[in-house]
Amino acid sequence: MKIKTTDLTSLTDIMARLRDPVDGCPWDLQQSHATLVPMTFEEVAELADAVAAGDSANLCEELGDVLFHLVFYAQLAEEAGDFDMQTVIDQVAEKMVRRHPHIFAGKVYANEAEQAADWQRIKAEEKALYPDTYPHLTPLLKTDNLPAMAQSVAMQKQLQKLGFDWQHADEVVPKIHEEIDELKAEMQTGDTEAMADEFGDLLFAVLNLGRKLKIDPEMALRKANHKFYSRSEQMIAEMGGTAAFADLSLDEKEALWQAVKEKVSE
Structure with missing residues (x-):
């Protein structure tokens, strides 16, 4: 059986041009694997919306956006001397053939x-070829495919079973204050990486x-998001539109927010 292949050269060439150190796009040159991840999640969410809506034209566009992200990741890896897009394609093709011996x-x-x-x-045989980052925890946790928040909670629950946990909820509060203080200390230094590290610790707590x-x-x-949307919508409605709302001073916006908040709680 001849397996059909698709030429991605035009897209990989565009990506290489955007990342050209001399004549490339400034925004694209600033990106890294880490900065791409949140944007990739956003693109996948838009893809899911297109699927749910049954919108084939939008689905095609969103698939293209996701594909472009994959090419972007591969371009960054190629620049680092790790692998290129063709290696990605070859590896996943070989894996799918290997996993479907009946076909x-x-x-x-x-x-x-x-x-x-x-x-x-x-x-399992494929995974055994790569060293496990957490050899003792991985058999217990199995959280690699979970979103970050769910992954954190799953890890916490598993360690609770091993006896590593607070007994009461109020014991966690001082830890949160501790993490806030550590984040505030890093904010004084302006070290972005250190701030991100402490912010992650705060979220975990x-x-x-x-x-x-x-x-x-x-x-x-x-629920908090929808509460914020609802209150913001009411503020803008009371001002008669976004333009009038935008013209308010910050103090006026805060006063309006508090008024809307009080009205909703009545």
Whole structure:
């Protein structure tokens, strides 16, 4: 069977041009793998929206945006001397062929359960080729595919089973204050990387408090988002539109916010 291939040269050439050290785009030259990740999440979310809406034209566009991000990651890796886009394509193609021996190698399975078990066996053999960053924790946690917040809570719950946890929720509060103080100290230095590190510690501590209070962080944050949207919408409506609202001073905006907040709580 001949496997169809797709030429990505035009896209990889554009990406290389955007990253040209002399004549490239300033914004693209500033990006790194780390800075791309939040934007990639955003693009995937837009892709999911297009799928949910059944909008094929928008789906095509969003797939292109996600693909461009993948090419961007590969370009950065190529510049670092790690790998290029062709290596990415070759590796995933080889992996899919290897994991489907019933399609590409004539293997016969008795049933779907046997096929699924063989898939997991092949996958485990592949994973064994790479060193495990957390050899003692990985068999317990299995959180690699979770979003960051869910991953944090899952890790906290697992360590709780091993006896490493606070007994009561109020014991977490001083830890949150400690992390805030450490973040404030780094804010004085202006060290972006150190601030990000302490900010992550603060988020982790807040998630710990939510876990102890049996609060789902995703739903709590979504509720807070909608509360903020609702109050902001009311402020703008009371001013008769965004232009009038934007013309207010910061103190006037704060006073309006408090008035709306009080009205909603009545």
